[in-house]
Amino acid sequence: KAGVTQTPRYLIKTRGQQVTLSCSPISGHRSVSWYQQTPGQGLQFLFEYFSETQRNKGNFPGRFSGRQFSNSRSEMNVSTLELGDSALYLCASSLYGGRENIQYFGAGTRLSVL
Amino acid sequence: GNSVTQMEGPVTLSEEAFLTINCTYTATGYPSLFWYVQYPGEGLQLLLKATKADDKGSNKGFEATYRKETTSFHLEKGSVQVSDSAVYFCALSDLDPLNSGGSNYKLTFGKGTLLTVNP
Numbered sequence: 001k002a003g004v005t006q007t008p009r010y011l012i013k014t015r016g017q018q019v020t021l022s023c024s025p026i027s028g029h030r031s032v033s034w035y036q037q038t039p040g041q042g043l044q045f046l047f048e049y050f051s052e053t054q055r056n057k058g059n060f061p062g063r064f065s066g067r068q069f070s071n072s073r074s075e076m077n078v079s080t081l082e083l084g085d086s087a088l089y090l091c092a093s094s095l096y097g098g099r100e101n102i103q104y105f106g107a108g109t110r111l112s113v114l
Numbered sequence: 115g116n117s118v119t120q121m122e123g124p125v126t127l128s129e130e131a132f133l134t135i136n137c138t139y140t141a142t143g144y145p146s147l148f149w150y151v152q153y154p155g156e157g158l159q160l161l162l163k164a165t166k167a168d169d170k171g172s173n174k175g176f177e178a179t180y181r182k183e184t185t186s187f188h189l190e191k192g193s194v195q196v197s198d199s200a201v202y203f204c205a206l207s208d209l210d211p212l213n214s215g216g217s218n219y220k221l222t223f224g225k226g227t228l229l230t231v232n233p
Contacts, residue, residue: 105157
């Protein structure tokens with residue numbers, strides 16, 4: 001079974017631009033979560049999608065948004081990029097996102113904002 | 115809100131030494147507990163989990179016991195190897211107290227502990 005696939009692996013953007021990251025979950029998984037990882041703040045939850053609906057959202061500004069498609073693939077978008085958005089963005093999928101569900105992580109997309 | 119506190123790193127050990135990484139948590143409900151590991155340049159991999167009090171998770175020689183009375187989930191390994199060098203994250207899965215309604219579980223992570231094992 002293929003794992004969680006994130007594309008692209010690396011991105012370089014400049015301030016003010018926008019960016020879209022993609023995540024393909026494990027086949028059969030309906031929940032997709034996104035996390036931001038930085039050296040200073042660690043791993044922070046961005047949002048979770050289940051059956052094309054955003055079910056939960058972390059404490060990030062509205063510049064961060066996402067969506068999920070009918071095949072469970074998910075995208076996240078960051079508009080008006082700031083230097084502080086430089087981070088590793090991790091996507092994780094699970095069967096239905098419940099209390100005991102294991103989340104399986106992709107290798108991440110490393111975004112550098114110049 | 116929910117939070118996870120794990121011991122500050124980095125931790126440097128010699129091969130075959132005993133490892134303990136402390137982890138304590140605060141949760142509004144009854145969480146599941148996890149240890150994830152991240153190798154350089156990779157995403158997170160589940161190491162072990164426990165879903166109820168007194169459960170012991172184990173994998174690849176690592177163990178952790180869910181202690182509800184002390185709200186702890188310490189990671190241990192009796193004899194570390196160079197290949198265990200990585201960053202270890204303690205995490206809990208619980209309902210998000212800021213987002214009522216529905217099954218809004220999310221993972222809350224500790225800051226991570228960098229382990230380096232020298233030959």
